[in-house]
Amino acid sequence: xxxxxxxxxxxxxxxxxxxxxxxxxxxxxxxxxxxxxxxxxxxxxxxxxxxxxxxxxxxxxxxxxxxxxxxxx
Numbered sequence: 558x559x560x561x562x563x564x565x566x567x568x569x570x571x572x573x574x575x576x577x578x579x580x581x582x583x584x585x586x587x588x589x590x591x592x593x594x595x596x597x598x599x600x601x602x603x604x605x606x607x608x609x610x611x612x613x614x615x616x617x618x619x620x621x622x623x624x625x626x627x628x629x630x
Contacts, residue, residue: 561585566610575599578610
């Protein structure tokens with residue numbers, strides 16, 4: 558049985574001038590999202606954290622394990 562995977566990119570404001578991106582995932586049969594990747598560095602602007610998070614998400618789209626359908630369930 559396939560499960561649909563949902564991905565979310567969120568930017569966390571740690572303090573003024575310190576932002577980090579976090580990637581979350583969920584599945585259609587589970588309520589709520591769980592983090593699966595986080596930036597190792599903080600960024601000075603929301604925009605720079607967002608751009609880095611988008612690149613991180615994009616780079617993971619080529620991973621076979623990270624597919625919109627998870628057939629392992």
